[in-house]
Amino acid sequence: MFGLTALEMARIQFGFTISFHIIFPAITIGLASYLVVLEALWLLKQATVFRDLYLFWSKVFAVNFAMGVVSGIVMAYQFGTNWGHFSAFAGGVTGPLLAYEVLSAFFLEAGFLGVMLFGLNKVGPGLHFFATLMVAAGTLISATWILASNSFMQTPQGYEIVAGRIVPVDWVKVIFSPSFPYRLVHMTIAAYLATALFVGASGAWHLIRGRNTQAVRTMFSMAMWMVLIVAPIQIIVGDQHGENTLKYQPAKIAGIEGHWENKPGESVPLILFGWPDMKGETTRYALEIPHAGSLILTHSWNGQVPALKDFAPKDRPDSPVIFWSFRAMVGLAFLMFFLGLWSAWLRWRGDIYRAPLFLRAAILMGPSGLLALVAGWVTTEVGRQPWVVYNVMRTADAVSNHSAVELSISLILFIVIYFAVFGTGVSYMLKLVAQGPDVRGPEAEPGKIQRPSRPLSGAPDAVRPLPGGEG
Amino acid sequence: MGVDLPILWAIIIVFGLMMYVVMDGFDLGIGLLFPFIRDRAERDLMVNTVAPVWDGNETWLVLGGAGLFAAFPLAYSVLLSALYLPLVFMLIGLILRGVAFEFRFKADAAHRPIWDLSFAIGSYVATFCQGIALGAFINGFRMNGLTYAGGAFDWLTPFSIFTGFGLIVAYGLLGACWLIMKTEDALQRRMIELARPLTLLLLIVIGIVSLWTPLAHPQIASRWFSLPNIVFFAPVPVLTLATAWAILYVLQRQPHALPFGLALFLLFLGYSGLGISLWPHIVPPAMSLDQAAAPPQSMGFALVGALFIIPIILTYTFWSYYVFRGKVKFGEGYH
Ligand code: HDD
Ligand code: HEM
Numbered sequence: 001m002f003g004l005t006a007l008e009m010a011r012i013q014f015g016f017t018i019s020f021h022i023i024f025p026a027i028t029i030g031l032a033s034y035l036v037v038l039e040a041l042w043l044l045k046q047a048t049v050f051r052d053l054y055l056f057w058s059k060v061f062a063v064n065f066a067m068g069v070v071s072g073i074v075m076a077y078q079f080g081t082n083w084g085h086f087s088a089f090a091g092g093v094t095g096p097l098l099a100y101e102v103l104s105a106f107f108l109e110a111g112f113l114g115v116m117l118f119g120l121n122k123v124g125p126g127l128h129f130f131a132t133l134m135v136a137a138g139t140l141i142s143a144t145w146i147l148a149s150n151s152f153m154q155t156p157q158g159y160e161i162v163a164g165r166i167v168p169v170d171w172v173k174v175i176f177s178p179s180f181p182y183r184l185v186h187m188t189i190a191a192y193l194a195t196a197l198f199v200g201a202s203g204a205w206h207l208i209r210g211r212n213t214q215a216v217r218t219m220f221s222m223a224m225w226m227v228l229i230v231a232p233i234q235i236i237v238g239d240q241h242g243e244n245t246l247k248y249q250p251a252k253i254a255g256i257e258g259h260w261e262n263k264p265g266e267s268v269p270l271i272l273f274g275w276p277d278m279k280g281e282t283t284r285y286a287l288e289i290p291h292a293g294s295l296i297l298t299h300s301w302n303g304q305v306p307a308l309k310d311f312a313p314k315d316r317p318d319s320p321v322i323f324w325s326f327r328a329m330v331g332l333a334f335l336m337f338f339l340g341l342w343s344a345w346l347r348w349r350g351d352i353y354r355a356p357l358f359l360r361a362a363i364l365m366g367p368s369g370l371l372a373l374v375a376g377w378v379t380t381e382v383g384r385q386p387w388v389v390y391n392v393m394r395t396a397d398a399v400s401n402h403s404a405v406e407l408s409i410s411l412i413l414f415i416v417i418y419f420a421v422f423g424t425g426v427s428y429m430l431k432l433v434a435q436g437p438d439v440r441g442p443e444a445e446p447g448k449i450q451r452p453s454r455p456l457s458g459a460p461d462a463v464r465p466l467p468g469g470e471g
Numbered sequence: 472m473g474v475d476l477p478i479l480w481a482i483i484i485v486f487g488l489m490m491y492v493v494m495d496g497f498d499l500g501i502g503l504l505f506p507f508i509r510d511r512a513e514r515d516l517m518v519n520t521v522a523p524v525w526d527g528n529e530t531w532l533v534l535g536g537a538g539l540f541a542a543f544p545l546a547y548s549v550l551l552s553a554l555y556l557p558l559v560f561m562l563i564g565l566i567l568r569g570v571a572f573e574f575r576f577k578a579d580a581a582h583r584p585i586w587d588l589s590f591a592i593g594s595y596v597a598t599f600c601q602g603i604a605l606g607a608f609i610n611g612f613r614m615n616g617l618t619y620a621g622g623a624f625d626w627l628t629p630f631s632i633f634t635g636f637g638l639i640v641a642y643g644l645l646g647a648c649w650l651i652m653k654t655e656d657a658l659q660r661r662m663i664e665l666a667r668p669l670t671l672l673l674l675i676v677i678g679i680v681s682l683w684t685p686l687a688h689p690q691i692a693s694r695w696f697s698l699p700n701i702v703f704f705a706p707v708p709v710l711t712l713a714t715a716w717a718i719l720y721v722l723q724r725q726p727h728a729l730p731f732g733l734a735l736f737l738l739f740l741g742y743s744g745l746g747i748s749l750w751p752h753i754v755p756p757a758m759s760l761d762q763a764a765a766p767p768q769s770m771g772f773a774l775v776g777a778l779f780i781i782p783i784i785l786t787y788t789f790w791s792y793y794v795f796r797g798k799v800k801f802g803e804g805y806h
């Protein structure tokens with residue numbers, strides 16, 4: 001199809017399906033933890049605003065979760081269907097890690113999800129809170145295992161190659177491979193940030209429309225605190241992550257920097273923008289800051305780092321892609337950072353809920369977390385090429401022997417179905433968000449529960465009153 | 472170590488897949504029965520009987536895949552590559568029906584019929600493809616040593632198409648019996664009416680598969696029809712007939728949970744019959760458990776987790792079913 005080889009199609013298919021998938025887990029991870037916080041506050045403070053917010057976001061969560069699950073099942077099977085040789089070669093490591101993820105995370109999420117979404121008036125508030133907690137724990141455990149697996153593929157250790165396949169010799173080393181701690185922290189924060197920006201944008205959207213209710217203000221304020229605190233942490237963590245990558249995957253960093261060669265005794269400039277040219281072995285139109293590359297990467301004035309020409313052409317990652325995806329991520333990170341600062345300044349000045357320009361900015365930044373997250377993954381994964389298991393197995397040797405016919409059928413199907421199904425799903429999510437958290441309406445009398453327009457939908461409409469609580 | 476890791480893992484995977492058939496079977500069955508029920512409120516009710524548990528049910532399928540990957544990576548890679556297209560279609564079916572659980576209730580009135588359709592079609596496609604995969608598995612794979620040597624469409628045979636339809640009947644029966652247990656009045660009566668022909672059909676399907684496989688595969692015939700095996704295995708067909716008869720019998724008198732229990736048992740019998748035919752080949756007929764096994768370090772590591780965690784999973788799964796026990800009522804706001 002379109003002159004693509006089977007290998008290229010398998011890669012496009014994997015990249016396409018995982019990029020769709022990761023959007024849902026990111027929101028799942030963030031919202032699950034957010035729901036835990038909301039329910040805890042509700043139980044502790046007995047304030048209806050937290051209950052309203054909990055019920056509201058759990059509806060959004062439910063739609064998002066369903067999409068995360070079905071897109072994830074595709075991923076679990078794609079290792080075998082598309083990367084047969086990889087599975088046979090590295091299955092001794094990747095398989096058990098995935099099995100642990102299923103056993104310790106997926107079942108936990110799925111097992112308690114029913115009670116969390118539909119069980120509020122069947123079990124007591126305590127047990128219900130426990131269910132929410134278990135779902136949130138499940139999402140984090142899930143991230144841990146899958147990132148251990150991915151990190152092993154990036155920076156493998158603790159294994160031997162026996163009879164043509166990977167044999168784990170030290171599981172602790174396998175799981176805690178050098179890039180794992182950085183990746184776990186960076187990714188978890190990314191999920192929290194992406195969710196905070198999403199929640200914040202929906203709050204701002206309602207505020208701009210004059211729905212200045214307590215629930216809207218509360219969620220907007222919580223989200224902005226999160227961005228203020230977490231964005232700078234993410235920048236520091238990202239910097240550390242980069243140094244770790246320099247140590248274990250120098251070719252990736254060289255590609256990210258568009259850095260082709262070291263001149264003896266000269267410092268490395270920081271190329272802000274430019275166009276890395278793989279054939280010409282140079283970065284065109286480069287806008288450079290002298291010494292800044294050395295400073296950031298080696299913390300010294302004239303330090304040098306490996307350059308692309310130090311690697312054989314067949315071992316170089318595709319520099320233009322990761323050069324730009326990395327800059328997209330970092331650029332967005334700084335925008336988030338400024339948004340956080342802006343919110344702090346407005347708070348200090350008095351009111352963050354009535355600053356139209358700021359609210360507009362918060363809406364615009366709504367998808368930025370997810371964009372940065374996908375850009376980050378593209379950097380990581382394309383930067384690892386041409387290896388699937390870094391320096392151990394090449395992607396070209398990993399692919400199953402499918403004909404181009406099979407792959408064209410499946411690729412077209414996936415693309416059509418994903419856009420149709422998940423596109424519609426996202427539009428439903430946005431519609432739910434647009435309805436706002438005041439399910440009962442701001443003027444509903446306490447104690448009287450208004451039925452939502454669709455009787456069987458969303459969160460339970462007959463909520464058991466909390467002992468002593470007003471609703 | 473004295474334990475035979477491949478055998479233990481094979482048991483876990485067989486158990487996981489059985490849990491899958493048992494749990495997701497009735498849940499897919501509900502989608503299969505959608506075309507027979509037109510009323511919107513009744514359809515909502517049907518979906519609500521499984522809404523809190525479907526995700527957990529489907530996770531057994533993921534465990535089957537991941538367990539195979541962990542313990543028998545070679546088999547995982549050969550089977551999944553050989554069954555590429557049916558699996559892709561199955562995944563797409565699961566997407567279509569999985570999202571419908573939420574989308575049916577979140578869509579505007581104009582969109583709802585689309586998601587009802589998506590729920591039903593997704594269930595049919597997923598079930599049919601699972602049946603095809605099963606049939607292709609029984610038929611075996613063309614192998615060159617330990618790698619797959621067949622083509623892209625080897626799975627497409629009259630037998631596999633037959634097992635595809637067969638599985639639709641089986642899941643349909645499970646779904647109907649589940650709904651007999653979870654619903655009342657008109658909907659329940661309709662399900663009782665449907666369960667009867669489905670039981671008979673399933674019996675015919677089991678009969679045909681039981682004749683077709685030994686005729687097509689001499690090694691399966693000799694497994695069943697040699698002495699002393701025939702004596703040991705004879706209870707399977709006898710029990711199958713007895714169970715089917717019992718289902719028909721209880722359907723006539725105010726049934727509640729009994730048909731569901733019996734239908735599960737019927738499926739379990741069919742499943743054991745297959746197990747008897749195929750053991751110990753993981754990629755029949757060429758690859759045995761030992762050949763496909765992961766390194767012992769991998770199997771052992773994953774085994775610790777499996778043995779420790781599966782009982783916990785069963786406990787909270789049971790608890791969740793317990794929370795949502797009893798008949799589901801119209802308009803019960805628990806979606
Ligand atoms: C950092 C987090 C993360 C990453 C990188 C991935 N996933 Fe994922 N996945 C999750 C975090 C997650 C989650 C938060 O646990 C999900 C998302 C929504 C959900 O329902 O659970 C999930 C769902 C999910 C499911 C459905 C689980 C169920 O039945 O409940 C499967 C089978 C996978 N994933 C498999 C994969 C595979 C094979 C991946 C890599 C190639 C992958 N995921 C990347
Ligand atoms: C979740 C976010 C992720 C994103 C957005 C992502 C993105 C990508 C992209 C774009 C590719 C294609 C790279 C190329 O061919 O140039 C790819 C390949 C791949 N990734 Fe990831 N990935 C993610 C997570 C993971 C995880 C968690 C794993 C493993 C556990 C993984 C394993 C692979 C494998 C096996 C390939 C195929 C071989 C290859 O082309 O490198 N990925 N991914």
Ligand code: HEM
Nearest residue numbers: 183186190235238239242245330333369372373376377380
């Ligand atoms: C200045 C800020 C940031 C820096 C310096 C930075 C640095 C990095 C680096 C070097 C990598 C590649 C690591 C590797 O492949 O080994 C990476 C990956 C990634 N980044 Fe960032 N990052 C920043 C901000 C962000 C933000 C704001 C997000 C999302 C909200 C984000 C999400 C990700 C993700 C999801 C990955 C892929 C997973 C991983 O390897 O951890 N990053 N980041």
